[in-house]
Amino acid sequence: MKVLLLGAGHIGQTIARLLQGSGDYQVTVVDRSERALQALGVPGVKTQVVQTEDRAQLATVMKGQDVVVNALPYHLAIPSAHTALECGCHYFDLTEDVAATKEIMRISEGAKTAFMPQCGLAPGFIGIVAHHLAKGFDTLHDVKMRVGALPAFPTNALKYNLTWSVDGLINEYCHPCEAIHDGRTISALPLEGLEHFSLDGVEYEAFNTSGGLGTLCETLDGRVKNLDYKTVRYPGHRDLMMFLLGDLQLKSDQEALKSIMRRSMPTTMQDVVLVFVTVSGMKNGSLVQEVFARKIFAEREGQAISAIQITTAAGICAAVDLFREGKLPQKGFIRQEQVSLPDFLANRFGKAYQQSRQVESIG
Structure with missing residues (x-):
């Protein structure tokens, strides 16, 4: 091909x-x-x-x-x-x-x-996971999707290094965020909805950013009470971004902010990608919650490859490969949630997620 x-x-x-x-x-x-x-x-x-x-x-x-x-x-x-x-x-x-x-x-x-489109990590793999979990419930209550591409060794005040596109990073911080709240599709503000959680003894924060849900709002419309996507960062990052974008009004001069970040924030190949999905609802008359949580680390042996490179490239290569194999529709628009999670994880490229360290996984 x-x-x-x-x-x-x-x-x-x-x-x-x-x-x-x-x-x-x-x-x-x-x-x-x-x-x-x-x-x-x-x-x-x-x-x-x-x-x-x-x-x-x-x-x-x-x-x-x-x-x-x-x-x-x-x-x-x-x-x-x-x-x-x-x-x-x-x-x-x-x-x-x-x-x-x-x-x-x-x-x-x-x-x-x-x-x-949207064949990367978020949107992309995160939607495949969320939809797979959601299919197992009789009635859906809450679907929460959390993803972070983070430096393994943060040293600056933002606790962040550039691990992917600056354009994409600023874009998701500045545009309205789709979500479902109390059964209705809403538009939420970026950087709002701040929450804190810990995983493996590490403290994180999460907040609204745009685009991560992909097309799930449309797919699960009428089936889920609450659905949202938030980006994961280390504590303190969101407040500083609100200062830069809001107080300093760099939201209206995004090119200046991108220039500042490219000049002053080092890139890193030593990163970690965190994927955290929780789905709750009714199964066989009982209220149940299921969790999918994994960490994918950079590869240091041989040619250095960052975790965000691994996860993003694996997502789109697996999509192309599954399409070539006839496991996806062959024309028209294809949603990420049309990908079978077992097929994805069994794929030669999708195995990058399977080989990651499973914090908590589904069977």
Whole structure:
């Protein structure tokens, strides 16, 4: 299967390595940065410098490809998906942007090819887990989804290092958050809904951020009383972000905030991804709660790979692989919750989650 991978950043590098290394995919990677393409170092992968904001250039490289895998910043999701539709390619991406997902859902109506956005960690794997647990209940009360990509050794006041896209990070802190409260779909404010919890003796905080629910609000509408998604950080992070975005009014000058963070906040390959889902409701006449909680750590042996690289790349590679195997719809819009959790965890790429340390797991 011919795959065109858009983006040669940290996540793109890992995607290319996984897909090309499997032997079932012929991968071509395009990026506007020649340096990023030269850094790939994946045997057998073709590369080409392309201005990824230019739809005409994208169309040229998409023609003849079977699948487009988009690992570009979220604001390029809509033009990339439109171009894939025009070129007759199946389309997969990692976007957490709600508006982009709704537009991709719209253009996929009646399409002869498949469109599957939100294939990363959150949205992505977290929705697959939540839906799998929810299916086992007669009546659903609460579905709580919590995810954090955190530095293993925080040292600054924010207790945070850059582990993924700054654009995506700020985007999810600034846009309204979908949720279901008392059976009704609502729009919640980002950075609100602060809560604290501990896991393995470590204290965490969690708060509203946008995009993590994917399409679960629509899928579980009318079936669940309360449904929400929150990002996990170390205590104190949220208050400082509210100061930056609100008090200093950097929400209205996001480029300045991104520039500050890129300049002053180091990236790290030593991170940990926390996945924590709780579902409660009625089963056989009893009120029951089920929990899925795991930690995925960076790989330090051989080539260093961060936990966020592992989890994000595994999510989208597993989606493409399950699609190739015919275990997903072959046209139209595909929701993350249409993925079977057992199929995902049994997949050669999805096993990255299975091999993680299970804090508390379902059978």
